[in-house]
Amino acid sequence: MDGQKKLIPMDAMPVTRQKTKFISVLMALFVFMYGWAVSFSWAGKYTDSAHGDKIFGVKRSALSAYGRGNCGHCHLQHGSIEGQAIGPNSQAIGPNSFGLFAPNYNTNVTESPYEASDNICFLCHGPSSYQSGGITNYDYSKTFGGSSFVTVNTIFDAFNLKNLYTNSSYHDLYDIYSFAKNQGWSFFKDKSNPCVACHNVHLAKLIKHNVQNAADYSAVSLPVSKNIGNRQEGHNTLWGDDTDERMSELYPSHYQAPFYYSSQSTYEPGGVSDYTGQKMPDYVTFCTACHNSTNEIYSTELGRYLRKIDWYTIMNDGDSAEVYSDKHGRNPASVIIYMKKPYVSTVGIGRDINFITSCTDCHEPHGSPNPFLLRSEVNGVIISQQINIDDNTIGYFCKACHKDDAALYGNSSLTNKWEGVHHIEYDAPYPRQHCKTCHDMGGGGMGGKPPIPCLKCHKHGYKDSLSGRICF
Ligand code: HEC
Ligand code: HEC
Ligand code: HEC
Ligand code: HEC
Ligand code: HEC
Ligand code: HEC
Ligand code: HEC
Ligand code: HEC
Known part of the structure; x- marks a missing residue:
């Protein structure tokens, strides 16, 4: 069944039922829009689209009258179909923008x-x-x-x-x-x-x-x-x-x-x-x-x-x-x-x-x-893992692509530790000295306290003034 052949030309479709003023307004609006539509480049490509597709396209359970892919599954063409209102929960049909069913x-x-x-x-x-x-x-x-x-x-x-x-x-x-x-x-x-x-x-x-x-x-x-x-x-x-x-x-x-x-x-x-x-x-x-x-x-x-x-x-x-x-x-x-x-x-x-x-x-x-x-x-x-914005848990995300200490040193107890790229490896940005300057940033010192929250530095467009490096 070809839903498309049934639907075009839309403005030639007979309006058979429930000619309220409301629906006339909607129809006029929709006919107007259809004229507008054919001047758009999408008009011819609708049949290749997901919604216009003959196998997977739009097909509302409530609308047996229209073939799959028909515009009418989204746009009101009659205001009501077979006496049933088409709005959500069978509410009265509202004057919806673009002649939509809801x-x-x-x-x-x-x-x-x-x-x-x-x-x-x-x-x-x-x-x-x-x-x-x-x-x-x-x-x-x-x-x-x-x-x-x-x-x-x-x-x-x-x-x-x-x-x-x-x-x-x-x-x-x-x-x-x-x-x-x-x-x-x-x-x-x-x-x-x-x-x-x-x-x-x-x-x-x-x-x-x-x-x-x-x-x-x-x-x-x-x-x-x-x-x-x-x-x-x-x-x-x-x-x-x-x-x-x-x-x-x-x-x-x-x-x-x-x-x-x-x-x-x-x-x-x-x-x-x-x-x-x-x-x-x-x-x-x-x-x-x-x-x-x-x-x-x-x-x-x-x-x-x-x-x-x-x-x-x-x-x-x-x-x-x-x-x-x-x-x-x-x-x-x-x-x-x-x-x-x-x-x-x-x-x-x-x-x-x-x-x-x-x-x-x-x-x-x-x-x-x-x-x-x-x-x-x-x-x-x-x-x-749950990712929080204010601690080091985001490191679990980074380590999908980057090497944490566990990957650098082959030691799984160092999972989501990041000393290597910041302090140890070639081109690391920070000398390992005056620990408090930085490790108090997160509100705690080193001694077992949490590491510095990653997002203090690693965010789009952020440049760290301590190292002069772009951090993301
Ligand atoms: C900021 C842009 C953006 C917004 C806003 C947006 N989408 Fe998407 N959508 C995308 C992108 C990008 C894709 C392609 C990637 C994908 O499929 O996940 C997509 C894919 C889809 C898909 C296909 C999903 C699949 O199974 O692959 C559907 C359906 C969809 N969007 C519906 C919607 C709906 C409904 C809304 C509004 C509630 C919406 N989108 C809002 C960007 C957006
Ligand atoms: C009448 C039901 C219906 C409405 C309303 C509807 N869609 Fe869809 N949509 C479908 C169907 C059916 C498909 C294809 C189904 C499938 O196989 O996944 C689809 C597929 C899509 C796709 C294609 C991507 C993909 O692979 O799933 C996008 C994008 C999309 N819809 C966006 C939207 C947006 C945005 C809206 C609202 C402006 C919307 N849809 C409203 C029924 C609907
Ligand atoms: C999946 C639901 C869906 C289907 C199917 C659908 N439309 Fe639409 N249409 C919409 C939505 C939603 C809007 C509102 C766009 C917006 O929010 O700006 C719209 C807007 C329009 C507009 C005005 C603005 C524009 O984007 O061009 C016209 C004209 C139109 N549709 C015609 C059609 C025709 C003709 C068909 C069938 C060939 C069709 N529509 C099929 C959902 C649909
Ligand atoms: C999808 C993979 C991926 C993820 C996830 C990822 N990155 Fe990257 N990152 C890269 C790639 C690829 C590069 C190299 C870009 C280049 O060479 O220009 C890079 C480069 C960087 C650089 C620049 C290093 C330098 O020497 O200049 C920093 C800093 C960085 N990433 C931090 C992070 C942080 C922090 C996270 C977690 C929030 C993260 N990345 C998540 C792929 C990723
Ligand atoms: C200029 C800033 C700076 C200074 C100074 C600094 N560090 Fe760091 N350090 C960092 C950053 C940034 C990281 C990566 C984030 C994190 O893991 O806390 C890091 C990570 C670490 C880690 C890994 C922690 C983990 O759980 O991932 C250790 C251990 C460490 N530093 C020890 C030290 C010690 C000890 C000193 C002082 C001798 C020191 N750092 C001085 C910035 C600094
Ligand atoms: C005080 C700022 C700061 C904090 C906090 C920080 N980093 Fe960094 N990070 C840097 C700088 C600076 C670089 C070096 C960028 C470059 O090479 O230009 C870097 C580099 C990186 C890189 C890229 C390494 C590479 O291969 O070049 C990753 C990944 C990374 N950090 C992850 C993290 C994680 C995860 C955290 C939190 C546990 C964290 N950082 C906390 C400043 C910071
Ligand atoms: C390597 C992983 C990665 C890639 C690639 C990436 N982002 Fe992000 N994005 C993040 C992370 C991590 C955050 C949280 C930190 C932040 O806010 O910058 C984020 C945050 C954002 C935010 C929120 C910014 C804010 O003000 O809080 C936006 C918007 C965003 N990304 C858009 C993009 C866009 C657009 C692209 C592609 C041009 C992109 N991202 C590519 C990882 C990534
Ligand atoms: C049509 C414009 C538009 C496009 C296209 C768009 N965005 Fe956005 N994006 C926004 C707006 C507006 C916000 C602010 C509202 C919000 O935070 O959700 C936002 C917010 C975000 C945020 C922050 C969300 C949060 O609350 O943390 C991220 C991340 C993001 N966008 C990523 C993306 C990515 C990735 C793409 C491409 C797939 C994309 N955006 C495409 C308009 C857009």
């Missing part, structure tokens, strides 16, 4: 936990789904990293981890909404949905069924316009689907894909043999469309503006790395680094220093049991 987004809720009714996406992408058979979406660590640790089953869960994990984090939807609106992006309207800042709901492809070709089947669109060659990328194109929108192209031969879970021979995304990032959407360009060195971004959860991130600048003079910009970005690390595989020359891209990493090598896009959207599986390793 309110698009509730701007009154500024923080999680969210209710499913706060966002139309959650009505299908949540535990009690309107979609026939329901929808499962795991997090990035599981879907692309192969983690055996299930933290969430749906997108709704990913944004609602607060009640389950005290140190969890998520992309605050209200902050995204406010930020997007203030940017003046033409596609983002007053009544728009914050998910739409990152996704074009009419284009997003089925990435979860194609994890090893995550780039070809990208689910995201850039919120800003960007000229690539002679084409323009933005909200009305997918980001990552073209070969020059991959991590391998961002900074050629400097991206090393992290290991897939418990593997020493396959890589992200999804356990591929390629380790150069040819299969990875360029998520750096994607995330830095918002998180760059100029945008002011407010976080309700953190109660402050976010630090700015410069992933691109490389200085050319001798002491380049310590001038500005993140070393996990294009800026090289200083002198020598003590890394675990595959960030060593004997495997992968064959270099020992001067890598670029992807934001998604460390971060989840939606929510995480850890602070700062930090992944629960990194470089093939599950981070099972």
Whole structure:
């Protein structure tokens, strides 16, 4: 059954029932929008999208009249179907923006936990789904990293981890909404949905069924316009689907894909043999469309503006790395680094220093049991310890890629101790003397007291004045 043939042209569809004034208004609005839609480049590509897909696409249990993939599963075309109202919980049909079957987004809720009714996406992408058979979406660590640790089953869960994990984090939807609106992006309207800042709901492809070709089947669109060659990328194109929108192209031969879970021979995304990032959407360009060195971004959860991130600048003079910009970005690390595989020359891209990493090598896009959207599986390793922001537990995260003392000295009793890279090894930043100058920073001296909280120094864009080094 071809749902598409039934639905187009939409404005020719007979309105047979319940011609209230309300519905006429909605219909007029929707017909207007349809005219608008065909002038957009997504119009023809909807059938390739996850929602328009003939096998996996939208199909609400309550709507037997419409074929799978039909726009009508999200947009009201009749106001009611077979005498049944289509709103949530059979409520009276409200005049929803964009002619949607439920309110698009509730701007009154500024923080999680969210209710499913706060966002139309959650009505299908949540535990009690309107979609026939329901929808499962795991997090990035599981879907692309192969983690055996299930933290969430749906997108709704990913944004609602607060009640389950005290140190969890998520992309605050209200902050995204406010930020997007203030940017003046033409596609983002007053009544728009914050998910739409990152996704074009009419284009997003089925990435979860194609994890090893995550780039070809990208689910995201850039919120800003960007000229690539002679084409323009933005909200009305997918980001990552073209070969020059991959991590391998961002900074050629400097991206090393992290290991897939418990593997020493396959890589992200999804356990591929390629380790150069040819299969990875360029998520750096994607995330830095918002998180760059100029945008002011407010976080309700953190109660402050976010630090700015410069992933691109490389200085050319001798002491380049310590001038500005993140070393996990294009800026090289200083002198020598003590890394675990595959960030060593004997495997992968064959270099020992001067890598670029992807934001998604460390971060989840939606929510995480850890602070700062930090992944629960990194470089093939599950981070099972609780990560706090004010002690050394974040070291368990760093040691998925970096050598702690246990790895440097082959002694497991030194797990998550970090004396080697700070005091002992070649190019360590701090002489081991006048201990109190530093080891009182955390509120305790040495003698068995806690080590210095890592995040005092290791954060995006931070330069430590004691050593003069860029610390991240
Ligand atoms: C009527 C139900 C429904 C609604 C409402 C809905 N979706 Fe979906 N969505 C689906 C279905 C069905 C799929 C494909 C299912 C599958 O196989 O995982 C899907 C897939 C996706 C994908 C593709 C990625 C993937 O591999 O799973 C994205 C991205 C997505 N939806 C985003 C959204 C956003 C954003 C909204 C709200 C603006 C939304 N959806 C609202 C039903 C819905
Ligand atoms: C998965 C649910 C879903 C499906 C299926 C869907 N839409 Fe939409 N559509 C939305 C949402 C949500 C918005 C609001 C976008 C925003 O928040 O800015 C929207 C907005 C629109 C708009 C106005 C703004 C824009 O983005 O262009 C038009 C026109 C439109 N849809 C037409 C269609 C047509 C035509 C189809 C079928 C070919 C369709 N939609 C299928 C969810 C859907
Ligand atoms: C800040 C950007 C951002 C926002 C906001 C965002 N997403 Fe995503 N989303 C992503 C990225 C990046 C991916 C691709 C990686 C992945 O699949 O985890 C993704 C993937 C997805 C997928 C596919 C997941 C899978 O199984 O792989 C779905 C479904 C989805 N998003 C729905 C939503 C919904 C619904 C919302 C709003 C409640 C939303 N997203 C908000 C960035 C975002
Ligand atoms: C996904 C792997 C990965 C994780 C996780 C990771 N890093 Fe890194 N880190 C790297 C890579 C790769 C480099 C080298 C970058 C380069 O060579 O330009 C690096 C470089 C650095 C540098 C620069 C060192 C120098 O000599 O200039 C510091 C400092 C650093 N990381 C600290 C941390 C801390 C602290 C954590 C934990 C919060 C962490 N990293 C987590 C991959 C990772
Ligand atoms: C559309 C703009 C936009 C895009 C694209 C975007 N973000 Fe954000 N991000 C925000 C806003 C707004 C906030 C502040 C709200 C908050 O703290 O959740 C934020 C907050 C964050 C935080 C701090 C969350 C916390 O509470 O600790 C992290 C980490 C983050 N983003 C990572 C990412 C990563 C990684 C990507 C790419 C996958 C990304 N962002 C893409 C807008 C964006
Ligand atoms: C200029 C700052 C500075 C001075 C001075 C300093 N340290 Fe450190 N030291 C650090 C930093 C930073 C770390 C890494 C964070 C941590 O583990 O506490 C560290 C780590 C250590 C560790 C590993 C602790 C652990 O659990 O990971 C030991 C042991 C240590 N230092 C001993 C000393 C001793 C003994 C002295 C004085 C003789 C000293 N340090 C002086 C900055 C300093
Ligand atoms: C007082 C500031 C400070 C604190 C606190 C601190 N570090 Fe560092 N750390 C540094 C500096 C400076 C460097 C050297 C960066 C460079 O080489 O340019 C460094 C380097 C590193 C590196 C990269 C080593 C390499 O291979 O080059 C890692 C990993 C690291 N620290 C982890 C940690 C962890 C984990 C903690 C908490 C237990 C911690 N640090 C606490 C300042 C600090
Ligand atoms: C090597 C791991 C790693 C990579 C790669 C990485 N981050 Fe982070 N990110 C962290 C850690 C650790 C923190 C917590 C410390 C801090 O706030 O900087 C963090 C914090 C953040 C924050 C919150 C900043 C604040 O003000 O508290 C944002 C936003 C963010 N990251 C975005 C990004 C973006 C965008 C990228 C890619 C351009 C990226 N990150 C790449 C590890 C990483």
